[in-house]
Amino acid sequence: MNRRYVVRRLLQVLPAVASILVVTFAVVHAAPGDPVVAVAGESGDEEYYAFMREKFGLDRPLLTQFWTYSTNVLRGDLGVSFVQSQSVVALIAERVPATLLLMGSALVVSTVGGVLLGAMAARRPFGPFDLGVSTGALIGYALPSFWLAQLAMLTIAFRTGWFPIQGMTDARASYTGLAHWADVAHHMVLPSLVLAASEIALITRIARTGILAEMDSDYVRVAQAKGLSPTGALVHHALRNALLPVVTVVGTRIGFLFSGAVLVETVFGWPGLGRLVLSAAQTRDHPLLLGMVLLVAFSLVLANLVTDLIYARVDPRIRYR
């Protein structure tokens, strides 16, 4: 991997982080009313307000305030949720694993499923299967994830009774070890499939286009001329290159997965960030919502960085001129 590329890509993280800090600071600062009340809630007493004003330096110039805010955020101090009176970081950290589990499984399911569907659709472009997949993708795009979650309950869970519909584990039993993970996986089937659904639509489209383009190139034609079957040429030669666009969008998808997960979790009662965001939204718990914005924004910066570095590793053509 080209060292210059890595260094320059790493340096790009700085302006990205700075933008996030500027935007969130500006939003909180522009909010109507006393910022102390916005951050500390209306129920705090005078002493607490004075403490907060001191801590955030709200009587100082704007730039000093921004500096205080930035150092606090970068040190991992996101304030205290005024509804749950616990530190925002602790609240979020407690819920992150469940959400990451859901997002990770949805990421894997949608990537594998989308590439498979895309490859099958690309075998006969504009054939019946391809048209079916395209139509399905169009409709899949239009369904809001939270409604799809309810539909999955109505049509699959209630009818067949195969899947539990609430929570992450069976409340009546306390499994340990392997049985515990089997229980979690059982609970995870529907939420992760629903979360993966709209992603599958996107990946199918990208994979189909990529595969069609690669199958049309000279090296694939050579492979086929040597006697490889179309499937063999696809698997051994075209697929690696066709998958590059799929890798590129992983970073962007993390953002959609976060918002999708929040919505789907509230329907399935999944004990992740979704419930936390829902209650924060309903109680107007600003520090917690700000924490969520920062968490997702920084995750995106990281995801994009990792994607780009992996991309440069897989594809040696990538480098800065």
Added chain:
Amino acid sequence: MSTPASATADLEGGAPPSGLALPGGGPAAEAEAPHRWRAAVRRFLRHPAGMTGLVLTLLVVVTGVLADVISPGDPFRTVADPLLAPSGTHLMGTDNLGRDVFDAVVHGARTSMIVVLGVSALASTVGLAVGLVAGYRGGWADDLLMRLTELFQSVPRFFLVLLIVALFGAGLDNLIYVLALTSWPTLARVSRAEVLSVRDRTYVEAARSIGATDWRIAMRHVLPNVLPTALVVIALTGSRIILLEASLSFLGLGDPTVMSWGYLVSNANRFLRTAWWMSVFPGMAIAIAVLGINLMSDALNDVLAAYSQTRGKRRARRLRRRRPALAGAGV
């Protein structure tokens, strides 16, 4: 073309002098434009997916406009016993408070429509203005505006909107401002790219050479060529807005004084086992609205792509058959 006056008119119209093949073959902004738009409209009318989208979208728009005629009265009022199944009197049943779900869905269409129209109007004005100025002016203006655009894109939209609505209040007007504030960057970037691709074409140079003002060149020669692509992006933004508004009201951050589809779906959550109709009909309304706009923007992409392309490119495109336009739809 014998008198100087008509030659000037020709040049300003951007029509290439006969016998001279222009690279890129810029479309005429004035003389040919109405004719090209008419051709695009004709192609759209023959586009099955596009027409399906148009019908679905019109269904939602007409329902929204005529909401008070179709379902007179306050959609929040109790009209019957709670949780009645769909029937002749209550087409979509009643909810847990005895409110008519059909009335609610009809009024939800109005809310969605108002939000989409408001946001699209604001976001496309700002997006186009920023894109035009950045692309046409170039230099420091371009740098400044593009840094600003990147700034607005650095924070994930859904969560930023959540925070802003929670901080500023969830009135319908606030909602529209917030969604518009986070919606314009995509359009700005796309239209800037389009401006860059036509800025140095011969017909723009020609207009400049005869002393046309920057304003006139931007409005009459550059903007018409940016519009086709911009329309596609605006349509796609519209369908995202419907989903975003629905998600916000699903989380309880919509305007509580107006009926909204997202609120209806979230309200159905606790009654899924007993009242499927509370979830199915409002959700279907969201899906119809989004699908309608997506189909339309797909079709627009197909018909308008030909607008700004030369004949050779158009032919190559036809040979490649339809390109999946939705690949970039996740914006």
